[in-house]
Amino acid sequence: MHIFSFSSEEELNKAGAKVVIDLLMKKPSAILGLATGQSPVGIYKQLVKAYKKGIISFQLIKTFNLDEYIGLNKEHPQSFYMFMKQRFFDHVNIPSERSYIPDGIAPDFNEECIRYDRLLNKIDLQILGIGHNGHIGFNEPGNYLSSRTHVVELTEETRIANSKYFSSLNKVPTHAITMGIGNILKAQKIVFVARGKEKAEIVFQSLFGPITTECPGSFLQLHPNLVVLLDKEAASYID
Numbered sequence: 363m364h365i366f367s368f369s370s371e372e373e374l375n376k377a378g379a380k381v382v383i384d385l386l387m388k389k390p391s392a393i394l395g396l397a398t399g400q401s402p403v404g405i406y407k408q409l410v411k412a413y414k415k416g417i418i419s420f421q422l423i424k425t426f427n428l429d430e431y432i433g434l435n436k437e438h439p440q441s442f443y444m445f446m447k448q449r450f451f452d453h454v455n456i457p458s459e460r461s462y463i464p465d466g467i468a469p470d471f472n473e474e475c476i477r478y479d480r481l482l483n484k485i486d487l488q489i490l491g492i493g494h495n496g497h498i499g500f501n502e503p504g505n506y507l508s509s510r511t512h513v514v515e516l517t518e519e520t521r522i523a524n525s526k527y528f529s530s531l532n533k534v535p536t537h538a539i540t541m542g543i544g545n546i547l548k549a550q551k552i553v554f555v556a557r558g559k560e561k562a563e564i565v566f567q568s569l570f571g572p573i574t575t576e577c578p579g580s581f582l583q584l585h586p587n588l589v590v591l592l593d594k595e596a597a598s599y600i601d
């Protein structure tokens with residue numbers, strides 16, 4: 363595990379983007395695993411900048427997003443598909459048919475999970491954030507974790523945290539489809555990003571606490587190629 367902490371947002375974002383750029387230089391057809399949420403947005407911005415400067419091309423990559431809300435179609439303003447489209451996909455040259463995200467309005471969600479798992483090629487680089495309760499993807503804390511893509515019931519804590527994107531808490535979906543812990547850990551490399559004081563404790567627990575289903579992020583300790591990018595606040599329990 364390599365842990366880096368940065369005193370400026372820009373440095374952190376550039377470091378995250380550099381990991382992606384270095385990979386694409388070596389392997390233009392790399393498969394990227396992507397996350398939504400605030401944590402990776404600055405990295406996506408840096409990647410858009412690099413693309414606009416002609417430093418990298420996304421023409422040959424494939425992307426797989428970690429998760430999608432159940433009940434929101436692609437065009438819904440709060441769908442994760444729309445999140446990615448507005449912040450990343452629309453600004454680079456990824457052919458739309460090469461970006462995959464679970465279908466939140468699939469007629470049969472069990473079938474959809476099986477379909478997504480079959481599509482999932484080996485991810486070269488997974489970009490990952492963490493929830494305040496330790497979730498990665500939408501693998502919520504509990505008595506057990508699932509390895510493959512599955513349907514989850516979101517915890518109240520997660521729904522409250524994500525309600526900032528919705529007009530009210532009751533508009534936040536109750537369920538989602540998410541890659542499982544096994545899917546995430548199979549990635550060749552993981553770039554784990556966290557920002558802010560409110561993430562400091564869960565980051566510490568995830569990286570140095572017991573490996574337990576009560577903190578899904580703790581399973582990252584088992585990954586052989588984990589790069590951790592933190593701002594000073596998120597790193598404050600470690601430093």
Ligand code: F6R
Nearest residue numbers: 397398399400401491492493499
């Ligand atoms: C997003 C995802 C979530 C977020 C987590 C942190 O696709 O799977 O695990 O990474 O909820 O969200 P932010 O970055 O908004 O704090």
